[in-house]
Amino acid sequence: MSIDLEKLTSQVCLLAKETGAFIKNERINFTTQSVEVKGKNDYVSYVDKTSEQRIIKVLSDLLPESGFIAEEGTNKTKGEIYNWIIDPLDGTTNFIHGIPCFAVSIALMQNNRIVLGVVYEVNFDECFYAWDNSPAYLNGKEINVSKADKLADSLLATGFPYYDYSRMNEYINLFKYFMQHTHGLRRLGSAATDLAYVACGRFEGFYEYGLQPWDVAAGAFIVQQAGGRITDFSGGDNYIFGKELVAGNNACFDEFLNTVKTHFNL
Numbered sequence: 001m002s003i004d005l006e007k008l009t010s011q012v013c014l015l016a017k018e019t020g021a022f023i024k025n026e027r028i029n030f031t032t033q034s035v036e037v038k039g040k041n042d043y044v045s046y047v048d049k050t051s052e053q054r055i056i057k058v059l060s061d062l063l064p065e066s067g068f069i070a071e072e073g074t075n076k077t078k079g080e081i082y083n084w085i086i087d088p089l090d091g092t093t094n095f096i097h098g099i100p101c102f103a104v105s106i107a108l109m110q111n112n113r114i115v116l117g118v119v120y121e122v123n124f125d126e127c128f129y130a131w132d133n134s135p136a137y138l139n140g141k142e143i144n145v146s147k148a149d150k151l152a153d154s155l156l157a158t159g160f161p162y163y164d165y166s167r168m169n170e171y172i173n174l175f176k177y178f179m180q181h182t183h184g185l186r187r188l189g190s191a192a193t194d195l196a197y198v199a200c201g202r203f204e205g206f207y208e209y210g211l212q213p214w215d216v217a218a219g220a221f222i223v224q225q226a227g228g229r230i231t232d233f234s235g236g237d238n239y240i241f242g243k244e245l246v247a248g249n250n251a252c253f254d255e256f257l258n259t260v261k262t263h264f265n266l
Contacts, residue, residue: 008116023122071088084109
């Protein structure tokens with residue numbers, strides 16, 4: 001079966017925006033009484049679950065033979081060839097506290113390869129997307145990673161460890177190094193948005209460990225289509241399921257990755 005990925009991406013963008021509108025509307029009257037605790041510093045609400053159910057229903061109609069790898073586990077069907085990787089609300093903690101950075105992230109995996117990615121940052125109404133062999137786009141305009149060619153001229157993003165503290169010393173030492181040798185670091189609280197911002201050149205790079213596939217699948221693909229590079233901390237390609245990721249522009253990626261590897265003793 002041949003799929004028109006460009007058309008499908010357009011449909012997924014529309015779905016992400018509709019989901020984002022639902023999320024934004026629910027935030028108006030949202031209270032912390034609606035929050036459930038999944039694990040240490042890991043929260044979920046009816047907004048996450050309802051958003052995921054709505055997304056899965058539409059995607060099931062668009063691609064009936066597909067399966068799902070979704071954060072809230074509302075559908076655990078596995079597809080033989082196609083599987084959607086979904087984070088219905090990336091940045092739940094931000095959403096709970098009313099901090100304006102959270103996104104809908106949807107990627108399509110064909111066998112073991114991502115072929116479509118959409119990240120919709122709800123608050124700024126910014127839809128980042130790409131499909132196999134396409135450029136990357138933001139709201140219809142082609143985007144590219146930045147051209148900064150050294151860390152000294154770079155602004156980086158990261159995510160703080162929030163449940164796995166086993167590599168905290170290495171992380172803090174790396175954080176100190178980047179504080180002293182770059183334009184600075186930002187922590188937005190949404191890995192999908194961090195990656196989208198690398199893709200459009202706002203950040204030169206992003207790194208984090210303790211990540212899940214739904215956090216990064218769409219954003220990582222968009223970075224690659226925008227001319228950037230993605231690896232795990234060792235420089236390998238196990239960044240979707242390996243729980244660690246380094247993403248950056250092509251010009252200073254080697255320096256960025258080598259710095260990460262050095263501080264994590266890899």
